[in-house]
Amino acid sequence: MGQIKAVVFDIGKVLIEWHPERFYDSMIGIERRREFFADVDIYAMNEHLDLGAPFRETVYAFADKHPEYSAQIRLWHDSWIKMAAPEISGSVHLLRAIRTKGIPVFALSNFGIGPFDVASKHYPFFNEFDQKYISGHLQEIKPHARIYELLEQGSGLLPASLLFTDDVRKNVDAAAARGWQTHHFDGPAGWAKALVQSEVLTAEEAAL
Missing domain, CATH: 3.40.50.1000 (HAD superfamily/HAD-like)
Structure with a gap:
């Protein structure tokens, strides 16, 4: 070389x-997390963040579009560092x-x-x-x-x-x-x- x-x-x-699934499993349980991730393309939202979209505004706007999962989606911002650990x-x-x-x-x-x-x-x-x-x-x-x-x-x-x-x-x-x-x-x-x-x-x- x-x-x-x-x-x-x-x-x-x-x-x-960086294991969002593991984080959500601990917060809402495996079955509820599987339903959540199947119903909502949370990684598409995250790609917008990766391309420079504003953090809180993007996550909260996405939560507003999916009221049945709004609390869980907001955790992507509010508890983000717990997902990105250790x-x-x-x-x-x-x-x-x-x-x-x-x-x-x-x-x-x-x-x-x-x-x-x-x-x-x-x-x-x-x-x-x-x-x-x-x-x-x-x-x-x-x-x-x-x-x-x-x-x-x-x-x-x-x-x-x-x-x-x-x-x-x-x-x-x-x-x-x-x-x-x-x-x-x-x-x-x-x-x-x-x-x-x-x-x-x-x-x-x-x-x-």
Whole structure:
């Protein structure tokens, strides 16, 4: 592999847990949650957030359109940080270990502006990225080619010098198609091994 000039992290399910189904199961029970998610396309609403729509206004307007689930939908805003928890400590360790080596760490994430602001206040490491490419601000989402292009242009780095991890295969494939080095994230242990294989970290630094 060529020399890595920056490591690029997805955030949801890589650095923090993100399981809305699990959250709603705990709040309203599995059966009611299944009915809710079957009747209401909550992820379509979330995609509007990821593209930069205002957080509270978008969620509350969607709740008003679905009065039978309005209380549950409003939780997407009111209890959002509980859905986006906890942090994945092994991945946070790796992020910090990489930066300690003097290698820049970027965020490339489908993330709304409001949710990202909330998370930045809750998780200190959200403020430790050297550069942030957040879909809400860019109004582009993965796996569309444009968001990867914006990172290349913003960083001034060649695709082959970027190492990217994401839990979503199509997002990884889109980066690989541009010539990025990639890793399909399936847990901190596998990511740690990939960083060692890429000579970004030693086994000791990666806590292997």
